Amino acid sequence: MKYETQKVAYAFFLVAMGLFALQVVFGIMAAVVYVFPDFLAQVMPFNVIRVSHTNLLIVWLLIGFMGCTYYLMPEEAEREIHSPMLAYLQLGIFVVAGVAALACYQLGIHEGREFLEQPFFVKVLITVSFLIFLYNTSMTLLKGRKTTINLVLMLGLWLAAVFWLFAFYNPGNLSVDKVYWWWVVHLWVEGVWELIMASLLGYLLIKMSGVDREVIEKWLYVIVGLSLFSGLLGTGHHYYWIGTPSYWQPIGSIFSTLEVIPFFAMVVFSFVMFWKGSRNHPNKAAMLWTMGCPTVAFFGAGVWGFMHTLSFINYYSHGTQVTAAHGHLAFYGAYVMLILGVISYAMPQLRRTQPFHQVLNMWGFWILTSAMCFMTFTLTFAGAVQTHLQRVLGMNYMEVQDQLGLFYAMRLGTGIAVVVGAALLLYALFGPIRRGTAAGSTLSAA
Amino acid sequence: MAEGLTKSAARNIFYGGSLFFFLIFVALTAHSHWYIVKESTSALPLTDSVRAGKHVWEKNMCINCHSIMGEGAYFAPELSNVWTRYKGRDNPEAARAGLAAWMRAQPLAIPGRRKMPHFDLSDEEMTSLIDFLQWTDAIDDQNWPPHESG
Numbered sequence: 001m002k003y004e005t006q007k008v009a010y011a012f013f014l015v016a017m018g019l020f021a022l023q024v025v026f027g028i029m030a031a032v033v034y035v036f037p038d039f040l041a042q043v044m045p046f047n048v049i050r051v052s053h054t055n056l057l058i059v060w061l062l063i064g065f066m067g068c069t070y071y072l073m074p075e076e077a078e079r080e081i082h083s084p085m086l087a088y089l090q091l092g093i094f095v096v097a098g099v100a101a102l103a104c105y106q107l108g109i110h111e112g113r114e115f116l117e118q119p120f121f122v123k124v125l126i127t128v129s130f131l132i133f134l135y136n137t138s139m140t141l142l143k144g145r146k147t148t149i150n151l152v153l154m155l156g157l158w159l160a161a162v163f164w165l166f167a168f169y170n171p172g173n174l175s176v177d178k179v180y181w182w183w184v185v186h187l188w189v190e191g192v193w194e195l196i197m198a199s200l201l202g203y204l205l206i207k208m209s210g211v212d213r214e215v216i217e218k219w220l221y222v223i224v225g226l227s228l229f230s231g232l233l234g235t236g237h238h239y240y241w242i243g244t245p246s247y248w249q250p251i252g253s254i255f256s257t258l259e260v261i262p263f264f265a266m267v268v269f270s271f272v273m274f275w276k277g278s279r280n281h282p283n284k285a286a287m288l289w290t291m292g293c294p295t296v297a298f299f300g301a302g303v304w305g306f307m308h309t310l311s312f313i314n315y316y317s318h319g320t321q322v323t324a325a326h327g328h329l330a331f332y333g334a335y336v337m338l339i340l341g342v343i344s345y346a347m348p349q350l351r352r353t354q355p356f357h358q359v360l361n362m363w364g365f366w367i368l369t370s371a372m373c374f375m376t377f378t379l380t381f382a383g384a385v386q387t388h389l390q391r392v393l394g395m396n397y398m399e400v401q402d403q404l405g406l407f408y409a410m411r412l413g414t415g416i417a418v419v420v421g422a423a424l425l426l427y428a429l430f431g432p433i434r435r436g437t438a439a440g441s442t443l444s445a446a
Numbered sequence: 447m448a449e450g451l452t453k454s455a456a457r458n459i460f461y462g463g464s465l466f467f468f469l470i471f472v473a474l475t476a477h478s479h480w481y482i483v484k485e486s487t488s489a490l491p492l493t494d495s496v497r498a499g500k501h502v503w504e505k506n507m508c509i510n511c512h513s514i515m516g517e518g519a520y521f522a523p524e525l526s527n528v529w530t531r532y533k534g535r536d537n538p539e540a541a542r543a544g545l546a547a548w549m550r551a552q553p554l555a556i557p558g559r560r561k562m563p564h565f566d567l568s569d570e571e572m573t574s575l576i577d578f579l580q581w582t583d584a585i586d587d588q589n590w591p592p593h594e595s596g
Contacts, residue, residue, distance in 0.1 A: 033560075034521075041553065041561040047510030050519050112504020114518060148453070172497035174582055175482040178515065179475065214453060221456035228464040232471045241590035242515050243486040244478045249588075251474070316592060319516030319524060394593035397523040401560075 001349040003074035005081035010350045011091055012067025013343045016060045017426055019098065020336075023056035024422050031415040034408040044106070051105050051117050057331065058115065059098040062130075063091070064339035065196055069137050069153060071346045072203050077144025082136050090132035097125035113177070115185060116167045123167060130161050148217035149203050152224055156195030163187045175243030186235045189331070190259060190301075194227040197297070197338050198262075201270060204290045204345055209277025216273060223265050230258035237309045241318060249311035256309040263302035263334075266294035283348060285361035285428075289341030292369060296337055300329025304376065316391040321404070322383030329376040337369075340425065347429050357428035364425030371417035378414065382407035489584040499578025502571045511562070515587060522560065524596030529583035531594050538580075545579070546572050 001007065030049045032039045040049070070087055074080055081087060101122045104110055110117040118126065134157060141150055166183040202220045206213055236252025270291055281287060304326040308317040317323070348355045382404045389395045389403060490496075503509070511522040534541030549572070552562040567575065 037558060037560040041563075045511075045561070045563045046521050047507045047519065047563075050510045050521070051507060110507055112501075112507050112509060114509045117507065117510075148457070172500060173482065173487055173492055174500060174514070174578075175487050175585055175587075176479060177500075178517065179478060179482070183475075218451065218453040218456050221453065221460045222451070225456070225460035225463055228460075229467050232464070232467040233474075235471065239478065241587045242517075243482050243585045243587050245481045245486075246588060247474075248478070315590060318590065319513045319518070319520060321520060323516075324520055390595050391592050394595050396595050398560075400595075 001352070003080050005084045005087075006071050006074050006346075007350060008081060008084050008087040008091075009067045009071035009346060011088065012063050012070060013346070013350075014430070015091065015095055016064040016067060016339065017343070017429065019056050019060035019063065021422060021426060023053055023060060024419055026050075026053035026056060028412075028415040028419055029053075031408070031412040035405070035412050048105050051110070052102055054115055055101060055105070055117065056098075059094070059101075061331075061335050061339065063094060063098075064335075064343075065157065066091070066094075066133050068200055068339060068342040068346075069133075069157065071342065071350075072153070072200070073137055073140050073144075073150060076147050076150040076203070077140050079140065079144040082139035082143070086132055086136045090129040090136070093125055093129040093132070097122045097129065100125075111170070113170065113181060116181070127161075127164070130164070134158060134161060147213070148220055149199050149206070152195050152202075152220060153199040156192045156199065159192040159195070160188055163192065178242045179239065179244065182235055182238045186238055187232075189334075190234060191228060191231045193335065194231065194262065195224050197293075197334055198223045198227065198266060200338055200342055201266060201290065201294060204286070204341060205270060205273045205277075207345065208279065208281040208283065208287055208290065209273045210279025210281075211273045211277045219265075219269050223262050223269060226258075226262035226265055230255050230261060234259045237311075237314065240311050240314055253310045257306060259309075260298075260302040260306050263294070263298040267298045270294045283345055283355040283358070285355065285358045285365070286341060286345035288362055288365050289337055289344050292365060293333060293337035293341050296329065296333030296369060296373075298333070299373075300326070300331075300333035300376065304329055304380070307380075317383065317387045320383045320386045320391070321379045321407075322387060325376045325379035325383055328379065329372060332369075332372045340365075343429060351433070353433055356433045357431065360424055361428035364421050364428055367417055367421030368425060369421075371414045371421055375411055375414035375418070378407045378410040382411075486586040487581075487584075489586070490581045492581065493577065495574045495577040496581040498571075499574035499576070499581075502567065502575040503578060506565050506567075514582065515585075516590065522562065524591060525579060526582050526585070526587070527591060527594065527596055529580045531596065534580060534583065542573075542576055545576050 026049055029040065029044075030046065030053055033041075033046050033049065070081060097118075101110075101118045104119050104122070105117070109119055111119060116123075137157070138154060141154055163184055166180045169180055171177050171180070198220055202216050205211060206216050233251055233255035236248040237256040239248035239252060274287070274291060308314050308322050308326065344361055385404060385407075386400050389400045390397060503514075508514075508525070509518045511519050513520055513524050515526040516524065528545070529535070529541060532541035532544050549562075549565065549567065552564050554561070
């Protein structure tokens with residue numbers, strides 16, 4: 001750790017991982033309800049469990065992005081964070097907002113659009129916190145060295161904040177509502193978040209592979225270009241069946257098919273840089289996440305997205321368990337693994353020690369990743385059966401759901417494996433380290 | 447190919463191309479907005495009651511079990527065409543009575559069946575919610591879903 005203020009990232013990572021654990025707990029509760037529908041039915045209905053599961057994911061990913069940015073920015077800008085105090089302040093505001101939202105959901109206080117359920121005051125707090133974050137990191141950037149990594153990262157974060165403002169616009173016309181709702185949801189995860197993803201991957205590769213920065217930065221522009229060229233009009237794949245014009249069917253089909261390309265490019269980019277690299281970085285676990293992230297993102301976001309993105313297929317598969325399958329692996333691969341990778345990379349420096357608990361961390365990687373893949377497979381089979389019975393044969397929804405019990409039971413099994421994997425990983429990251437391994441001053445390669 | 451491309455060229459292509467596609471996207475969104483208001487949702491008027499019904503829908507977070515036009519939680523039936531499923535297009539009064547009775551009867555005391563909570567809706571809220579569902583059913587959404595089953 002070259003810069004003292006990088007240590008603010010530790011608090012962000014700690015909070016993010018705490019919320020990650022909570023997200024997984026709500027996830028497994030939802031999976032139990034699918035198998036035993038009477039579970040908690042009187043205490044916590046499914047909609048409350050589900051909103052907690054999805055909101056926790058969004059909140060911890062954002063806090064994770066912030067932590068990654070605070071960790072990376074001093075090294076890239078070659079100067080200390082503008083104000084560590086502001087960093088802790090905005091983290092505090094964000095945590096208060098997140099906890100308040102969770103409590104409000106239990107009490108039935110919320111807005112009612114999917115993923116944007118946060119009560120109004122929570123949305124305001126999130127906005128305030130994010131603006132403080134952007135101010136703090138942008139000031140650091142402005143006064144320091146500008147690299148492609150930190151410029152693309154900040155562009156992604158600023159654009160995320162801009163598109164977030166559409167969360168405050170809720171028109172009375174449901175179709176209009178949906179059009180702009182996607183300006184937050186799609187333009188985040190299939191648009192500007194990919195800028196964040198690519199720049200963080202680029203950073204990890206520069207640090208761990210030893211490949212020349214110029215080469216990595218050039219390809220970074222190519223990848224983020226492909227992301228936005230395809231992803232902006234790729235929004236069209238959400239505009240097929242919500243009252244929007246029919247021209248979105250060809251536009252959405254073509255451009256969202258092209259969305260696979262940047263994800264594939266990220267796989268090639270990561271592996272080529274890894275092979276070209278001369279540096280043999282000691283943090284093998286972080287390297288594993290860095291290679292795993294684009295790979296699983298390619299399958300989860302790319303392949304599983306393409307599977308149901310063509311309009312004439314989506315006509316039948318839209319809003320079935322196929323979507324749930326895709327959603328789970330896409331978020332896990334693209335964003336969860338990314339942040340886990342940065343945390344795995346940063347943690348030894350933050351704790352001033354050599355890489356530690358490497359094997360345990362890699363066990364966490366393999367258990368989490370294979371469990372998420374298997375969960376995706378079970379939901380994909382459920383979705384295929386559901387699509388056929390309900391959308392082709394026209395069977396009643398609840399009768400069809402009764403046919404899917406086996407898949408939901410297997411999904412619950414994979415959920416248990418996710419909990420085990422997450423627990424191992426959290427211990428590997430934050431658990432006590434045996435004495436004798438602490439030797440912060442010798443770690444200069446990082 | 448890689449040799450010919452410089453970093454500054456890649457950067458310019460990124461910024462220029464992104465702006466180009468963003469402007470197209472904005473233009474198409476503006477047209478779609480106009481199309482929705484003028485064409486696809488104009489079959490039934492967007493009354494105050496429909497708006498209030500959308501609020502009832504949101505206040506009770508229906509979206510985190512049900513889906514509407516395919517978006518939501520997939521845990522409970524699709525509702526954009528529930529009006530059609532209840533034969534509201536043929537017999538609106540019976541559909542209204544049926545939908546209200548169904549919601550008031552929740553949760554059903556059937557062990558092992560997914561439980562819809564009991565939402566204590568006033569008569570006015572119930573009317574608005576059903577107005578909203580009827581209005582949504584009338585949206586021209588390219589004939590989705592494929593079957594009445596939703």
